[in-house]
Amino acid sequence: MAAEPVNVNEFQELAKQALPKMYYDYFSGGAEDQHTLRENVEAFSRITFQPRILVDVSKIDMSTTVLGFNISSPIMIAPTAQQKLAHPEGEIATARAAAACNTIMVLSFMSTCTVEEVASSCNAIRFLQLYVFKRRDVSAQLVQRAERNGFKAIVLTADTPRLGRREADIKNRMVSPQLKNFEGLISTEVVTDKGSNIEALASGIFDASLSWKDIEWLRSITNLPILIKGVLTCEDAIKAVEVGVSGIVVSNHGARQLDYVPATISALEEVVLAVGGKVPVLFDGGIRRGTDIFKALALGAQAVFVSLSPPTVQFV
Ligand SMILES: Cc1cc2nc3c(=O)[nH]c(=O)nc-3n(C[C@H](O)[C@H](O)[C@H](O)COP(=O)(O)O)c2cc1C
């Protein structure tokens, strides 16, 4: 029998063997040259520690609080779309994992299980990630369904006016299934014989005109706290605080959007300094080990998101 995997990279290798190439490439790939994809991981390896010795570490409490919710450790689950492509139980299995770990799951707006299915599957603390569609009424309906079903916050993804150019998806003609959340509302089943169907889907339905003024619109349709995901600069961090968001997520979307943006760990400190403790700063991108999380916390993140790409989804 093969030895048990002992780290995320080894899980990823197993996922590569288990998944159809089209899906593995979708889950693991980045945009264009994948420069930022590599940098997200490599920038962590350039940060080293100055350890102090003879400190009593016999009792460790890793629990923390995010938006008033106590979680067992500063590790939350990032929104990742279409999880049933990796495992038949999809986002329900992820929610159960979040509940078992006593942490927060952010459900992707483009999930394969509905908000109702996820809500009734377990008592995990759930936030909903939001994409704003050209059909604003569809986005609004989903936000309101999430609110009715006990979701606790909205995480507005602000780095995806169009989908990043993911060349593996173009070559594979990546397909996009009909997403159950939108049945009867809008079709997500795009069929194009050219390139990535998922890219065609995003350019067809995502509202590329989304801008700062729309935070006001979002506030008008929900009472939930709003976090903004995709901040990489002090300028945008200051704006986010000015428009009154409840939290900021430093993220480059796992390097799947604009290539050649900085590794997120390189952008974290300037955002933390600009925010000055006014709202919590969360972080994702390139985390593969506990020491990566320690580095993000040391640079001022309140907690991190890890993405459940195939490594974990397939084998939890
Ligand atoms: C397969 C996959 C799907 C994703 N889907 C979404 C999504 O639907 N919404 C979103 O805001 N971010 C999405 N992301 C980005 C993640 O939330 C997160 O920002 C990123 O994966 C963190 O980087 P990491 O993968 O290196 O941990 C996705 C990432 C992956 C890998």
Ligand SMILES: CC(C)CC(=O)C(=O)O
């Ligand atoms: C369906 C996609 C728009 C989901 C996403 O955000 C991603 O694949 O990065």
